[in-house]
Every structure is written in C-alpha cells, then in structure tokens.
Amino acid sequence: MDNTVNGIITKTTTPDAASGSQTIMSNDSLGKDDFLKLLVAQMQNQDPLNPADNKDSIAQLAQFSSLEQMNNIATSMEALNQSMTNFSQQSALTQGSALIGKWVSGIDTDGVTALEGTVEAVKWLDGDPKLQIRKADDTLVDLEMSLITLVQEQTPVTTPPVTNELIDSTSEATTATDDENAIAKTM
Numbered sequence: 001m002d003n004t005v006n007g008i009i010t011k012t013t014t015p016d017a018a019s020g021s022q023t024i025m026s027n028d029s030l031g032k033d034d035f036l037k038l039l040v041a042q043m044q045n046q047d048p049l050n051p052a053d054n055k056d057s058i059a060q061l062a063q064f065s066s067l068e069q070m071n072n073i074a075t076s077m078e079a080l081n082q083s084m085t086n087f088s089q090q091s092a093l094t095q096g097s098a099l100i101g102k103w104v105s106g107i108d109t110d111g112v113t114a115l116e117g118t119v120e121a122v123k124w125l126d127g128d129p130k131l132q133i134r135k136a137d138d139t140l141v142d143l144e145m146s147l148i149t150l151v152q153e154q155t156p157v158t159t160p161p162v163t164n165e166l167i168d169s170t171s172e173a174t175t176a177t178d179d180e181n182a183i184a185k186t187m
Contacts, residue, residue, distance in 0.1 A: 032064065032067070032068055032071075035064055035067075036064075039057075039060060039061075039064075043057075089124060089129075092124075092129040092145065093122055093124065093129055095129075095145070096119075096122030096129050096131055096145055097122050099119045099122070099131060099151060100119050100120065100121070100122065101118065101119065102118070102119055102151055102152065102153060102154075103116070103117070103118050103119075103151070103152045103153070103154060104116065104117070104118075104119055104131060104133060104143065104148050104150065104151050104152075105148070105149050105150040105151075106143045106144075106147045106148040106149050106150075107147050107149065108141075108143070108147070109144060109147065115133065115135070115141055115143050116133070116135065116136075116150075117133035117134045117135040117136065117141070118133060118134050119131045119132070119133050120132050120133065120134050120140065123142075125142065128144055128145070128146070129144075129145045130142040130143065130144055130145065131143045131144075131145060131148070
C-alpha cells in the first residue's frame with residue numbers, strides 16, 4: 001500500500017497473523033540518518049585490500065554537511081515565513097481595531113455596492129481582515145479593509161436645507177428690569 005505524507009511516498013505492508021509477517025516501511029527519500037548508516041555500511045564492507053580513497057570520503061561528508069545546512073536554512077525560512085505571516089495578520093488586526101467607533105465608507109467586493117457605517121468590530125475571515133460595520137439602517141455588514149475609501153471620526157452630519165424665513169428678533173428680545181439697569185449704571 002502506498003501513502004503520501006508531506007510529498008514523501010511511504011510503502012507499508014500490513015501484518016499477516018497467519019504468516020507472522022511484520023510491518024515494513026520505506027521512504028523514497030533518504031534523510032541524514034539514512035546517509036550516515038549507508039556511509040558506515042560502506043566503510044564496514046569495503047575491500048580491505050582496496051580501501052576507499054580518503055578524498056571520496058571527505059567529499060561525501062562535505063556533501064552531507066552542505067545538504068544538512070540547506071535543510072536547516074529551509075526550516076529557518078519556513079519559520080520566518082510563518083512569523084512574518086503572523087506579524088502581518090496582527091498588524092492588520094491592530095490597524096482595524098484603531099477604526100472601531102469610526103465612520104467608514106467603502107466598496108463591497110462586487111465593486112459596485114457602496115457600504116458605509118460605523119465600525120463595530122474587526123475580524124479575520126477567509127484570510128483577510130474585515131471590518132464589521134453598522135449601516136444607517138442598523139444592519140451589520142462586512143467590509144474588507146483594502147476596500148475602504150474614506151474614514152471619519154464620526155458619522156457625517158447632514159445639515160437640513162437652509163430656508164429664507166425671517167426671524168422676528170423683537171419678539172425674542174427680553175427687556176431688562178429696573179434692577180438690572182441700576183446695577184449696570186453703578187459699574
């Protein structure tokens with residue numbers, strides 16, 4: 001039976017109770033332990049009258065050392081990539097959290113629908129940071145942070161249209177009492 005795990009094909013046989021066979025596993029790729037075992041077996045089984053050349057052994061050890069260093073670099077690069085991904089996610093969430101309580105405007109992912117409202121939450125959804133905004137009709141919608149077009153501290157205030165009505169200022173004016181006039185004269 002062949003299984004593929006992390007790109008490595010492993011071959012296994014299942015134990016047979018009748019014959020008493022055991023499970024045999026083999027990999028199509030060799031690791032550093034396998035290399036060392038082969039090197040030791042090669043040294044033990046060499047012809048004593050015609051031993052292997054030292055240069056060949058040194059070259060093999062140098063190749064092994066180089067391969068091990070490349071594997072270590074690959075592992076380090078994977079860890080660095082994961083760290084940078086985590087940092088990027090945290091940075092995006094931090095930027096989004098700074099928008100909570102602010103009024104934003106943007107375009108939905110369809111590229112047509114305008115979305116605007118007050119940011120209530122930030123969430124990580126489908127690999128992207130999204131703002132959860134409350135629209136004027138009190139519904140909640142998600143807006144991708146990359147599609148924001150405007151940010152304001154508060155909801156924009158729409159001013160009512162100005163009319164040309166005259167205000168009678170004489171009716172609103174108050175008259176000062178005699179006591180107030182007397183105080184004003186003494187000063």
